Amino acid sequence: MQQTILTSFKSYVSQEQLFDTSQPILLAVSGGIDSVVLTHLFSKADFSFAIAHCNFQLRGEESLRDEHFVQQLALRYQVPFYTVRFDTHDYTTAHKVSVQVAARELRYKWLEEIRQQQGYHFIATAHHMQDNVETVLMNFCKGTGIAGMHGILPRQGHIIRPLLFTQKEVLLDYGKAEQLDYVEDSSNTTDKYTRNFFRHQVIPQIQSAFPGAVTNMAGTIHRLKEAEILYQQAVVVHKKRLLVKKDNTWMIPVLKLQKTIPLQTIAYEIFREFSCSPSQTEQVLALLGSESGRFVETATHRIIRNRQWLLITALEEEDAPVVVIEKGQSQVKCKEGQLQLRAVTLPHISASLNIACLDAKQVQYPLILRRWKQGDYFYPLGMIRKKKLSRFFIDQKLSLPQKEKVWVLESGKRIVWVVGMRIDNRFKITDSTKEMLLLEWTALP
Incomplete structure (x- = not known):
């Protein structure tokens, strides 16, 4: 099993061109089985790496236990170790965001700071195939354009995900076969968080009817990712045809937009660039049949029907009266x-x-x-x-x-x-x- 996964791991890194194998990579390690296996594979592949761990101080002694475990893991592999403790609850209050959003924002901001300061080329996270499927299902349920259907990308900026090729069960079996120690995050057992609900309730139900569902959906996600490239190329053509800029105003000819096929999709892609929500896109399309002077305001722009044009202008702060x-x-x-x-x-x-x-x-x-x-x-x-x-x-x-x-x-x-x-x-x-x-x-x- 070790050689099979290791070979697949190396092949995936090469196939997706995630990084040059001579470059030092910063691994985001929580101490759970996924990140522990990621660390072990980097070591077995003889890749250069360091370990970074975030203590969000949300689970008391358990958070301290995780921090200590990851520190010992770095000592075992004899690699540099970086850690930080966040006051996550204070951050949620100050920024009015959920605990999950706060943890994600704090984590990636700090990891990027370490990457830049210490000269690592990329940050590697341990997201796997199930994580990707969960993300796409959640995006689909929330309502998303095609961009939300490509899931977690193998490489995005300075973030890489070298385990997207494999399933959670494979990682568990590998950890068991290699006798790898890891820690369990107690918050992963609750369905309080949306992702856990999909992980514990939705996906198992789907798999009970379609045992190969995760693998099949992962294949579809890959095809959608490639279809998105063609989709975006077509969107660019329509934008060039429809959008005209004059001074600080974008102009769209009403008649041309009315004749555009597919209208809903192209309108969504054009107007979301101006902070237009899906429901507001419907309101904008209603302007095509309205009289001059009607408008729709988004968080950042105003879209106005003016004779044979839709005019898009940025909202500005009031000047001195x-x-x-x-x-x-x-x-x-x-x-x-x-x-x-x-x-x-x-x-x-x-x-x-x-x-x-x-x-x-x-x-x-x-x-x-x-x-x-x-x-x-x-x-x-x-x-x-x-x-x-x-x-x-x-x-x-x-x-x-x-x-x-x-x-x-x-x-x-x-x-x-x-x-x-x-x-x-x-x-x-x-x-x-x-x-x-x-x-x-x-x-x-």
């Missing part, structure tokens, strides 16, 4: 740009929307530079009747993201300039104007 400009100031800045002011006596004609020429006599200080708000109105240049800005924006065919970036300049509670667009007729230059206030807006990238 107003910028006060006193007389004599020549420049002010805000989030979208900067405004320069200067008094001039000579005529100045400009065709640029970013330059405004006002009758200085009509301007009262302080000036207020602020974002526009609902209810704002002004008298557009050339008109004697007032118009609400919301109506003016419709005439200008502004999208919602564009409207949100509009600033106005206010004087004496009257809007003198819709910045970069139109001045107010009441402040225009006339034949009696003796001094002008010249305003120049420079948008920031």
Whole structure:
């Protein structure tokens, strides 16, 4: 048995190109049978390795026992040993996560720190075939895209899993045949944790009906992993066809998306990049048949129906609501740009929307530079009747993201300039104007 497993182990490492066998590897060892067998195989294969152990201090004396056992294991194999003790309960409280999530985050962060500090090429964990099947079944039950069906990858970043080729029973038989000592984690016997429920209840029931279920599912997982490569290649093609970027906004033509096949899948893959959940993807697809102005907000983005487009913009923190400009100031800045002011006596004609020429006599200080708000109105240049800005924006065919970036300049509670667009007729230059206030807006990238 020893030679059979050892040969399969070496073959798997080579087949998956997990690491160069001359490179030193850091083994994550809990003291259980899986990690003990992993350590033994590394030793028998004459690979260079060290042992790292995390004490999460969740099981009192049992946690100390495990730490001591792994320390003795490192002495037996005469390899470097690293250990750490975590206050896991404090971490769960501070970060508002479960014990399982806390342990995983603490473990991998510390292992990566040791890997970098001590110069190990990879971190090896003892995940095996059953672990992989459990992961895929849990992902399937929670709801996942195809990425959740590839299970635990043999190599992911600096993490490698050299035991994915074999089953738990094989590891137990190997440990028994080699008379390997190991420790039992009492928390593994409870069904309180989701993974244990699948391990103790779900998979045994499946195996009672299909004895080869674990091996068969592992084979399917491998095929799905390869199918995912083809899947992602197709997704990239659709994204290039549908996504257009203009400044900081992503744009998708509504008609093109409507005609896309398969619509649900492509939409899911596109919009999940913008923190869109599966249920929100359905809401986004509903925008395809809605009127302009409707939108869906995710945790990070807003997806808006604007005429024949879906516009995707990042949610931003609110900028300062107003910028006060006193007389004599020549420049002010805000989030979208900067405004320069200067008094001039000579005529100045400009065709640029970013330059405004006002009758200085009509301007009262302080000036207020602020974002526009609902209810704002002004008298557009050339008109004697007032118009609400919301109506003016419709005439200008502004999208919602564009409207949100509009600033106005206010004087004496009257809007003198819709910045970069139109001045107010009441402040225009006339034949009696003796001094002008010249305003120049420079948008920031």
